[in-house]
Amino acid sequence: MSITTKDRKSIVVVRKFGHNHKLVQKLERMSDLPSIFGSTVATFAVVYSTATMVFVYTVAREHFPQHLVDGVEKYGRKLVNFAFPYSQITFPEFTDAYMRRSEAFTAIQNYLREKASASANRLKADALKDSRSLVLSMDYNEEIADEFDGIKVWWTSNRNHPRSMQISVYPGPGVDEKYYKLTFHNRHKKRIIESYLPKVMEDGKAIGQDNRLRKLYSNNPSKHWNGFNPKWSHVAFEHPASFDTLAMSAKRKKEIINDLDAFKEGREDYERIGKPWKRGYLLYGPPGTGKSTMIAAMANYLKYDVYDLELTTIKDNTELRRLLIDTSSKSILREQEEDDLDPISKEVKKETEDTTESKVTLSGILNCIDGLWSSCGGERIIVFTTNYPEKLDQALIRRGRMDKDIEMSYCCFEAFKVLAKHYLKIDSHSLFEEIGQLLGKTDMTPADVAENLIPRFKDENVETRMNRLIEALKTAKEGEGASRPNEKRKRGCNTRINKREKRNIR
Numbered sequence: 214m215s216i217t218t219k220d221r222k223s224i225v226v227v228r229k230f231g232h233n234h235k236l237v238q239k240l241e242r243m244s245d246l247p248s249i250f251g252s253t254v255a256t257f258a259v260v261y262s263t264a265t266m267v268f269v270y271t272v273a274r275e276h277f278p279q280h281l282v283d284g285v286e287k288y289g290r291k292l293v294n295f296a297f298p299y300s301q302i303t304f305p306e307f308t309d310a311y312m313r314r315s316e317a318f319t320a321i322q323n324y325l326r327e328k329a330s331a332s333a334n335r336l337k338a339d340a341l342k343d344s345r346s347l348v349l350s351m352d353y354n355e356e357i358a359d360e361f362d363g364i365k366v367w368w369t370s371n372r373n374h375p376r377s378m379q380i381s382v383y384p385g386p387g388v389d390e391k392y393y394k395l396t397f398h399n400r401h402k403k404r405i406i407e408s409y410l411p412k413v414m415e416d417g418k419a420i421g422q423d424n425r426l427r428k429l430y431s432n433n434p435s436k437h438w439n440g441f442n443p444k445w446s447h448v449a450f451e452h453p454a455s456f457d458t459l460a461m462s463a464k465r466k467k468e469i470i471n472d473l474d475a476f477k478e479g480r481e482d483y484e485r486i487g488k489p490w491k492r493g494y495l496l497y498g499p500p501g502t503g504k505s506t507m508i509a510a511m512a513n514y515l516k517y518d519v520y521d522l523e524l525t526t527i528k529d530n531t532e533l534r535r536l537l538i539d540t541s542s543k544s545i546l547r548e549q550e551e552d553d554l555d556p557i558s559k560e561v562k563k564e565t566e567d568t569t570e571s572k573v574t575l576s577g578i579l580n581c582i583d584g585l586w587s588s589c590g591g592e593r594i595i596v597f598t599t600n601y602p603e604k605l606d607q608a609l610i611r612r613g614r615m616d617k618d619i620e621m622s623y624c625c626f627e628a629f630k631v632l633a634k635h636y637l638k639i640d641s642h643s644l645f646e647e648i649g650q651l652l653g654k655t656d657m658t659p660a661d662v663a664e665n666l667i668p669r670f671k672d673e674n675v676e677t678r679m680n681r682l683i684e685a686l687k688t689a690k691e692g693e694g695a696s697r698p699n700e701k702r703k704r705g706c707n708t709r710i711n712k713r714e715k716r717n718i719r
């Protein structure tokens with residue numbers, strides 16, 4: 214170093230700085246070396262060297278003209294960058310003084326959680342709000358290395374300890390300030406910012422979505438809405454239904470799953486053709502054929518929330534719109550026709566409801582489905598369920614609003630086999646043939662079949678349960694024969710999916 218100064222000590226220190234740069238370069242090449250070691254030494258070198266630069270700068274300002282001092286400063290910065298060519302980005306937990314949690318922090322936390330359990334040595338266990346089980350994450354001061362397109366980066370989890378024992382509802386002095394720090398080589402800055410970080414955010418959000426406890430929302434009567442009473446109340450959505458346990462033919466099931474997959478993966482297609490990312494299903498069929506079970510299976514398959522829309526407690530279209538805007542994406546909105554409600558539910562509703570009649574009109578619903586609601590955040594499914602498809606207005610079910618009809622009907626033999634597999638834990642039995650024949654001649658819903666297969670007492674054996682079903686089928690057949698002797702029944706498997714073009718409900 215050729216700086217002529219009276220202070221010998223500073224020249225010696227600058228030489229050390231050069232030595233540290235070589236060390237950092239060496240550490241960088243040794244990518245197999247635990248990086249915490251590399252970055253700790255490098256950080257130490259930089260802190261040490263930076264302190265020295267500050268000292269040199271102070272001394273120089275006192276003894277040298279300004280243009281020389283500026284030169285030293287510029288050269289010093291270059292040296293620091295040369296010695297530690299890494300950039301760091303910090304992601305604090307809170308975005309502001311109002312305890313608003315940073316979305317970026319949460320996404321990174323989710324993203325690193327999976328990597329942490331595989332590679333970090335020290336983990337923290339938490340039962341997070343809205344999460345179903347214990348979650349493990351990297352402990353403070355722990356480091357995780359990640360790789361993206363051959364670029365190596367390091368994440369550390371840190372916190373600033375409270376500077377005083379003050380108790381505060383806001384983060385700040387007295388409250389832990391947690392943050393993640395990302396370190397990467399300067400030469401990758403552009404790709405890290407433009408490609409890696411967006412990927413971390415996207416993956417982290419998707420992981421959060423998958424792990425969160427999903428919710429079943431129901432709308433509150435609009436007369437109760439105010440700052441304290443929200444439009445929607447929710448409970449945890451923990452319905453156990455799945456496509457595996459849903460009684461219907463395997464072919465139909467596959468068709469519905471494929472349709473849902475295409476929708477879920479279809480974001481870019483919808484964007485490209487300029488269509489709101491939503492899909493409408495019309496589920497129709499007699500009570501007990503599995504319409505509600507199907508919605509639960511869909512929600513579990515897609516990992517969506519469910520909004521149960523009760524139109525009778527909404528005064529008018531404006532309120533309906535406000536209600537729908539308040540729903541989130543990745544959700545299934547279920548609207549049930551009032552005629553479908555059983556007599557008891559109708560009575561309860563009459564007693565609890567306001568006497569003023571709902572002025573929600575069909576066109577109000579349609580406008581919401583077509584317009585505003587569709588456009589505020591995509592990935593929404595709307596399902597209309599009805600026991601009386603023939604009563605639905607054609608405007609509601611025209612193509613583009615309801616994209617697919619799914620008919621749920623009586624239990625066929627294939628559907629019975631699904632129920633037997635789950636209720637009786639058997640795939641075949643000598644009584645299956647008789648049951649199959651009876652199902653072919655009798656209208657019995659999957660709900661009634663299931664009711665006969667469920668044990669009435671502990672350890673009730675499989676034959677007894679199947680014989681009970683046989684008896685029930687025989688009784689139902691006799692009853693049907695007596696009440697509807699001339700009716701020509703069409704029986705297929707319990708689900709039929711109709712393309713809109715082919716179906717004519719009226």
Ligand SMILES: Nc1ncnc2c1ncn2[C@@H]1O[C@H](COP(=O)(O)OP(=O)(O)OP(=O)(O)O)[C@@H](O)[C@H]1O
Nearest residue numbers: 458459460499500501502503504505506659660663
């Ligand atoms: N297809 C099915 N697969 C499996 N279980 C079924 C099926 N259909 C009915 N069940 C059983 O019967 C019960 C009632 O079914 P569900 O509530 O889904 O019928 P629904 O068609 O929605 O009736 P409603 O028209 O009265 O609303 C379910 O809890 C489930 O146990």
Ligand SMILES: [Mg+2]
Nearest residue numbers: 504505506598
């Ligand atoms: Mg139902």
